[in-house]
Amino acid sequence: MSSIQPGQGKRIFMQEVCPRDGLQNEAVFVETADKIALIDRLSLCGFAKVEVTSFTSPKAIPALRDAEAVMKGIQKVAGVEYSVLVPNMRGAERAIACNIDEANLVMSCSESHNNTNLRMGREASFNQLKQVIREIEGTSVAVNVSLSAAFGCPFEGNVPEKDVMSLVDRFAGLGVRGVTLCDTTGMAYPTQVLNLCRNVKKFFPALEVTLHFHDTRGLALANTVAALSEGIDRFDSSAGGLGGCPYAPGASGNVCSEDMVHMLSLMGFDTQVNLADLTGISRSLASLIGHEVHGSIVRAGRRDDLHAMPESLEQSFKGFIKDGVKA
Numbered sequence: 431m432s433s434i435q436p437g438q439g440k441r442i443f444m445q446e447v448c449p450r451d452g453l454q455n456e457a458v459f460v461e462t463a464d465k466i467a468l469i470d471r472l473s474l475c476g477f478a479k480v481e482v483t484s485f486t487s488p489k490a491i492p493a494l495r496d497a498e499a500v501m502k503g504i505q506k507v508a509g510v511e512y513s514v515l516v517p518n519m520r521g522a523e524r525a526i527a528c529n530i531d532e533a534n535l536v537m538s539c540s541e542s543h544n545n546t547n548l549r550m551g552r553e554a555s556f557n558q559l560k561q562v563i564r565e566i567e568g569t570s571v572a573v574n575v576s577l578s579a580a581f582g583c584p585f586e587g588n589v590p591e592k593d594v595m596s597l598v599d600r601f602a603g604l605g606v607r608g609v610t611l612c613d614t615t616g617m618a619y620p621t622q623v624l625n626l627c628r629n630v631k632k633f634f635p636a637l638e639v640t641l642h643f644h645d646t647r648g649l650a651l652a653n654t655v656a657a658l659s660e661g662i663d664r665f666d667s668s669a670g671g672l673g674g675c676p677y678a679p680g681a682s683g684n685v686c687s688e689d690m691v692h693m694l695s696l697m698g699f700d701t702q703v704n705l706a707d708l709t710g711i712s713r714s715l716a717s718l719i720g721h722e723v724h725g726s727i728v729r730a731g732r733r734d735d736l737h738a739m740p741e742s743l744e745q746s747f748k749g750f751i752k753d754g755v756k757a
Contacts, residue, residue: 451672643684667687670687
């Protein structure tokens with residue numbers, strides 16, 4: 431693996447997906463006004479991008495059946511891009527009418543996962559998304575393509591890297607701005623991430639490349655470090671670690687935003703995200719969704735959040751330790 435150098439202030443573009451990828455998997459319906467309030471708070475945290483909602487059929491994802499109302503109700507913040515998931519031509523028409531900044535299109539690198547998730551084969555998905563891209567051409571809307579199961583499929587196992595590279599190549603040929611390599615089912619591991627990132631960056635230097643990790647097997651932050659070593663500077667994450675794939679058995683949530691921001695800050699990278707504000711938002715999510723969130727920072731605090739010594743020992747160490755430093 432490439433050596434990991436200190437961030438030295440390098441900008442990392444954090445892209446918050448909780449309002450879409452997180453809330454779509456929750457059993458409870460989060461009211462429209464609460465979604466808008468959540469997005470408005472996230473917009474003020476310093477994220478480069480917020481994925482607001484999905485213009486999928488309300489029958490398919492009832493949790494996001496208020497897509498138009500949410501998109502039109504948020505207060506946009508200068509410097510923040512607002513992205514939405516667009517599955518097809520009808521979704522594109524609805525989304526464009528709501529003044530979006532980016533359309534995020536999705537298909538899988540795995541034939542079986544694509545059929546399970548989208549009810550069609552990969553070639554049919556590609557052709558459908560090609561039509562959507564053509565529909566968006568000539569507008570101010572940017573196009574990103576998220577490639578699900580890029581690091582493994584829960585039904586087929588390994589997904590050949592050549593399959594991923596082929597799809598990246600085909601979408602790059604259609605003029606999309608960026609691609610997201612998605613570890614939809616948490617099957618990625620660091621050396622695999624390093625190799626795929628290296629090749630995508632090498633052969634498609636003009637593309638904006640985003641990594642989207644899930645923490646199903648506890649490797650999301652390790653995979654993030656591997657991607658950083660290859661120069662990746664865009665990452666999706668979800669406040670509180672909410673989210674997951676409903677068609678991936680055993681899948682847990684996305685990598686937790688506050689945990690990632692905390693790690694990157696310690697490493698010297700500049701995320702421009704206010705960690706205290708973000709952590710406060712994540713703590714408030716439990717009241718919206720009816721259960722606790724997954725994040726470690728919410729539970730344990732930051733590395734620098736020190737604690738008072740037990741009174742029984744404090745006198746013995748008085749003068750020995752001051753402000754965390756041995757006297």
